[in-house]
Amino acid sequence: MTKATIAVIEGDGIGKEVVPQGVAVIETVARLFGLDIAWDRRDWGCDHHMRFGRMMPEDGLAQIAGHSAIFLGAVGWPTVSDVLSLWTLLMPIRRNFQQYVNLRPVRQFKGVPSPLANPGEIDFLIVRENNEGEYSEVGGRMFPDTDQEMVVQDTILTRHGCDRVMRFAFDLARGRKKRLTSATKSNGLIHTMPFWDERFRAVAKDFPDVATEQYHIDILTAHFVRRPSSFDVVVASNLFGDILSDLGPAVTGTIGIAPSGNLNPERRFPSMFEPVHGSAPDIAGKNIANPIGQIWSGAMMLEHLGAHEAAAAIVIAIERVLASGENLTPDMGGTGSTTALGQAIASAVSVHRS
Numbered sequence: 001m002t003k004a005t006i007a008v009i010e011g012d013g014i015g016k017e018v019v020p021q022g023v024a025v026i027e028t029v030a031r032l033f034g035l036d037i038a039w040d041r042r043d044w045g046c047d048h049h050m051r052f053g054r055m056m057p058e059d060g061l062a063q064i065a066g067h068s069a070i071f072l073g074a075v076g077w078p079t080v081s082d083v084l085s086l087w088t089l090l091m092p093i094r095r096n097f098q099q100y101v102n103l104r105p106v107r108q109f110k111g112v113p114s115p116l117a118n119p120g121e122i123d124f125l126i127v128r129e130n131n132e133g134e135y136s137e138v139g140g141r142m143f144p145d146t147d148q149e150m151v152v153q154d155t156i157l158t159r160h161g162c163d164r165v166m167r168f169a170f171d172l173a174r175g176r177k178k179r180l181t182s183a184t185k186s187n188g189l190i191h192t193m194p195f196w197d198e199r200f201r202a203v204a205k206d207f208p209d210v211a212t213e214q215y216h217i218d219i220l221t222a223h224f225v226r227r228p229s230s231f232d233v234v235v236a237s238n239l240f241g242d243i244l245s246d247l248g249p250a251v252t253g254t255i256g257i258a259p260s261g262n263l264n265p266e267r268r269f270p271s272m273f274e275p276v277h278g279s280a281p282d283i284a285g286k287n288i289a290n291p292i293g294q295i296w297s298g299a300m301m302l303e304h305l306g307a308h309e310a311a312a313a314i315v316i317a318i319e320r321v322l323a324s325g326e327n328l329t330p331d332m333g334g335t336g337s338t339t340a341l342g343q344a345i346a347s348a349v350s351v352h353r354s
């Protein structure tokens with residue numbers, strides 16, 4: 001990895017607490033592995049909206065378009081509508097930077113209590129379509145405030161959009177257990193999801209060595225709970241992937257540890273790394289948020305930037321600290337704090353792999 005310039009957006013709520021922990025751990029590995037990282041901090045989010053009437057400056061995207069990556073906490077605060085905070089900060093970054101893959105690993109760590117009696121070895125990847133699908137601006141409302149009031153929200157699936165995210169998922173599966181699961185609902189959504197299935201079959205032809213299966217989203221959520229260890233790579237539309245990627249980590253104990261990469265695989269634009277969770281206003285400011293989702297997202301960022309050993313060192317440090325059972329935050333059944341857990345992971349980072 002050559003010199004990297006990272007845009008840092010803490011955002012709102014617990015984003016402001018977990019991002020500093022993520023940055024501190026990355027700085028520790030950067031020193032150990034001799035990485036040259038410059039941090040470019042941006043105070044964008046709901047506070048920025050309160051002060052300036054916008055979540056980010058008008059030319060915000062242009063300001064960071066040339067950066068190596070974006071390290072984000074979470075956005076959303078009760079003073080600003082969630083539609084506005086999401087659609088004028090997060091969505092513009094994901095869409096304009098063509099981060100069409102949202103990669104979300106799910107793992108059962110030793111030391112983290114699962115709500116399942118026998119969780120087994122859970123270690124799989126969710127590949128969520130991140131640019132189109134059910135999350136679209138196409139639609140509208142008519143006859144507001146009358147008895148005829150109506151709303152329409154369209155799902156947008158394109159051949160280009162489906163094929164590129166499916167290809168990414170097949171490639172990943174090819175490098176792992178050569179098994180790919182597709183989430184569908186082609187019995188209920190009679191236009192979009194049969195098309196999704198059709199594209200899945202078409203793309204599969206180029207990957208004859210990868211075994212495929214597909215499930216309707218309703219029974220797939222049940223399988224995620226009943227036999228999570230049977231999955232390896234799961235590809236899903238924007239909404240289904242969003243739901244599955246809260247459920248998967250919840251089954252491993254807590255969504256507080258779940259990381260994600262919003263990837264522009266062609267690297268024409270910076271990719272963005274953020275935990276799966278949101279700004280958690282209910283626990284914000286208490287120093288009890290789990291920082292692992294953010295720290296692990298930092299490892300994914302280093303991996304993306306080519307610093308493989310440094311990335312692995314962070315994941316190993318997370319494993320060690322969790323297995324020790326010390327400093328665990330309340331969502332994992334402990335009494336530890338955000339700062340203590342973050343510091344424990346930074347201290348556990350070492351160059352020597354065991």
Ligand code: NAI
Nearest residue numbers: 074075076077082256277278279280281282283289290331
């Ligand atoms: P959330 O993920 O913020 O919180 C859900 C539940 O999980 C809460 O009980 C929270 O305390 C807990 N939780 C989340 N992260 C945790 C952590 N690191 N450690 C311990 N507990 C944790 O989702 P919610 O409540 O639906 O949304 C809150 C706000 O966040 C909203 O404004 C929403 O729009 C926004 N949001 C933003 C996202 C993003 O920036 N990518 C993603 C999801 C929600």
Ligand code: MG
Nearest residue numbers: 242243246276
């Ligand atoms: Mg979500």
